[in-house]
Amino acid sequence: MPIHDQSYRHWEGELKSHYLRWWVITYEGLKVILRRKLFIILILTPAIIQFFVFGGLIYGFNTFGAMANLNQMTPDFFFRFCFQQTFFILLICVFGGSGLIANDMKSNALQLYFSKPLTRSDYIIGKIAIIMIMLECITAVPCLLLFIEYAVLSQDLTFLRENYWLIGSIIAYSLVLNLPITFLTLALSSVTKNYRYSAIILVAIILGSAVVSGLLKVIFRSSWTNFVMYWYNIGIIGRGLFGMKDEFSEWQWSLVIMLVLSIICFWIMYRKIKGVEIVK
Amino acid sequence: MIVRFNNVSILYGDVVALDDLSIEINGGAIGLLGPNGAGKTTFIKTILGLLTPQNGSAEVFGMDVVQNKMEIRKQIGYVPESDCYIAGMSGVNFVAYMGKLCGMPNKEAIQRAHEILQYVGMDEERYRTIETYSTGMRQKIKLAQALMHDPELLLLDEPTTGMDPKGRQEMLDLIKDISSSKNINIILSSHLLPDIEYTCQDVIVLRDGKLVITGNIQELKATHKKMYEVRIKGNGEVFLSTLKSKGVELWRSERNLFRISLPEDIGTQEIFKIAFDNGIQIRQLIQTRYSLEDVFTKVIEE
Numbered sequence: 001m002p003i004h005d006q007s008y009r010h011w012e013g014e015l016k017s018h019y020l021r022w023w024v025i026t027y028e029g030l031k032v033i034l035r036r037k038l039f040i041i042l043i044l045t046p047a048i049i050q051f052f053v054f055g056g057l058i059y060g061f062n063t064f065g066a067m068a069n070l071n072q073m074t075p076d077f078f079f080r081f082c083f084q085q086t087f088f089i090l091l092i093c094v095f096g097g098s099g100l101i102a103n104d105m106k107s108n109a110l111q112l113y114f115s116k117p118l119t120r121s122d123y124i125i126g127k128i129a130i131i132m133i134m135l136e137c138i139t140a141v142p143c144l145l146l147f148i149e150y151a152v153l154s155q156d157l158t159f160l161r162e163n164y165w166l167i168g169s170i171i172a173y174s175l176v177l178n179l180p181i182t183f184l185t186l187a188l189s190s191v192t193k194n195y196r197y198s199a200i201i202l203v204a205i206i207l208g209s210a211v212v213s214g215l216l217k218v219i220f221r222s223s224w225t226n227f228v229m230y231w232y233n234i235g236i237i238g239r240g241l242f243g244m245k246d247e248f249s250e251w252q253w254s255l256v257i258m259l260v261l262s263i264i265c266f267w268i269m270y271r272k273i274k275g276v277e278i279v280k
Numbered sequence: 281m282i283v284r285f286n287n288v289s290i291l292y293g294d295v296v297a298l299d300d301l302s303i304e305i306n307g308g309a310i311g312l313l314g315p316n317g318a319g320k321t322t323f324i325k326t327i328l329g330l331l332t333p334q335n336g337s338a339e340v341f342g343m344d345v346v347q348n349k350m351e352i353r354k355q356i357g358y359v360p361e362s363d364c365y366i367a368g369m370s371g372v373n374f375v376a377y378m379g380k381l382c383g384m385p386n387k388e389a390i391q392r393a394h395e396i397l398q399y400v401g402m403d404e405e406r407y408r409t410i411e412t413y414s415t416g417m418r419q420k421i422k423l424a425q426a427l428m429h430d431p432e433l434l435l436l437d438e439p440t441t442g443m444d445p446k447g448r449q450e451m452l453d454l455i456k457d458i459s460s461s462k463n464i465n466i467i468l469s470s471h472l473l474p475d476i477e478y479t480c481q482d483v484i485v486l487r488d489g490k491l492v493i494t495g496n497i498q499e500l501k502a503t504h505k506k507m508y509e510v511r512i513k514g515n516g517e518v519f520l521s522t523l524k525s526k527g528v529e530l531w532r533s534e535r536n537l538f539r540i541s542l543p544e545d546i547g548t549q550e551i552f553k554i555a556f557d558n559g560i561q562i563r564q565l566i567q568t569r570y571s572l573e574d575v576f577t578k579v580i581e582e
Binding site: 007008009010011012013015016017018021024025028032035099103104106107108109111112113114115116117118119275276 | 325328330331350351353354356358360362363364365366367368369373377378380381382383384385388392395396399425427429430457458461462
């Protein structure tokens with residue numbers, strides 16, 4: 001009898017409950033993405049630098065009180081921070097999200113996933129959470145930290161008393177910024193086995209929508225053509241959520257457009273993700 | 281009873297993959313045989329709950345495959361036929377990840393991943409990303425991930441595909457060890473009859489989604505006892521036609537070498553007599569056993 005049997009041994013532990021099974025996918029997915037140094041250096045770091053710039057502005061305003069254009073801290077400041085992150089949101093989706101399902105399909109990993117006690121919903125939620133966590137880390141989390149910074153540096157509680165609702169606006173807007181593009185990224189990732197194609201199509205849709213909107217505007221001479229533009233819709237929903245009801249008063253329409261887009265993307269994703277590929 | 285299929289039919293559009301299949305599997309090592317398109321992979325995927333029967337019902341460990349697929353999968357390990365892995369992961373991380381997906385705690389999954397990889401014979405390679413693995417290593421890593429959560433039933437779909445002879449033998453030895461010493465039931469689907477013969481006690485033969493034959497391999501081979509190899513000298517055409525007329529089945533191996541299967545009422549003395557009557561010398565008459573290939577060919581032809 002050997003001291004330690006290195007042959008196969010039966011495992012007598014207990015399997016964990018199914019409740020948070022999706023988190024395993026999220027955690028491992030994040031580990032794989034964050035192991036890429038170029039991704040961290042070129043995309044995540046610049047996105048976080050923006051937070052320090054805005055943080056510095058708040059500090060400067062409170063400490064020196066000399067920045068004329070920041071004399072009144074308005075909701076616009078927080079909206080602008082979130083909206084300026086859209087460039088990095090797109091980069092994260094292109095370089096971090098477009099391969100999430102496409103790579104699994106390319107390497108036939110779906111049948112491995114679904115041979116385990118894992119549902120399609122677990123898989124989809126796990127993948128959504130990978131992108132959402134990265135995106136929330138450059139939108140909602142730093143924006144809330146900026147809000148806290150301003151509240152802490154304020155002389156009294158006036159700012160907090162008058163603007164507490166901004167916490168809800170920041171969270172809601174980060175979801176508006178991040179959820180539709182996450183769904184779009186994963187839907188495109190699920191229709192091809194090549195992540196490059198899904199990345200190119202994603203960029204084409206987001207940037208191309210502005211071009212199409214411009215062309216339609218020339219043809220129809222109507223401001224309604226703006227609704228074709230992806231970031232326009234995101235922008236005016238943000239203005240609505242942050243209480244900036246200027247010329248963009250139809251933010252509800254944009255919300256409906258984003259909702260429909262998200263539902264379609266989710267439906268595509270749900271249909272394409274299967275444990276068995278049937279070739280007819 | 282580990283698997284029970286009651287009149288199960290599975291259709292892909294107009295194509296019938298499983299046709300009113302009824303079968304019971306009690307456990308042990310079972311080989312799944314059949315020509316391409318026989319329904320072997322469909323059979324395995326139905327056990328996993330990846331496919332829903334259009335007709336009939338299927339049970340695994342007494343649980344319905346449609347209603348209890350999560351519970352069933354906890355007790356099943358699956359080695360798919362196609363090459364599959366998670367891109368960007370090292371071997372050990374991949375195997376541990378598969379364990380965690382089954383619900384194993386993080387620490388235990390990593391520890392067991394190392395143990396299992398050692399068991400399947402992957403020592404140093406475990407730290408390399410799977411993309412850099414050879415076909416043989418990928419087959420072994422698929423086996424390792426299937427064993428992670430210590431399943432009661434292991435489903436192996438063509439596990440030796442693309443392996444060199446040494447790797448194939450190692451894989452077969454592992455499968456044999458798993459089924460014989462580790463008390464894990466296996467269902468092995470393969471085109472390679474020697475693989476099934478080496479590792480399994482029982483066999484299921486499917487054709488066009490229907491069950492053709494099932495039973496113990498040794499018993500199936502023993503049902504055809506009167507098989508001989510005959511070498512003759514001389515012009516054997518008349519001799520052979522006489523044998524055929526008496527109900528003897530024969531297959532020519534070489535010009536003067538034949539395999540013959542005798543009916544119940546004919547003995548070897550009769551063969552010598554016919555040869556003598558036709559002026560033929562019998563240089564060799566050896567009783568041979570039916571191989572699994574003979575059984576398989578026979579039932580498929582029928």
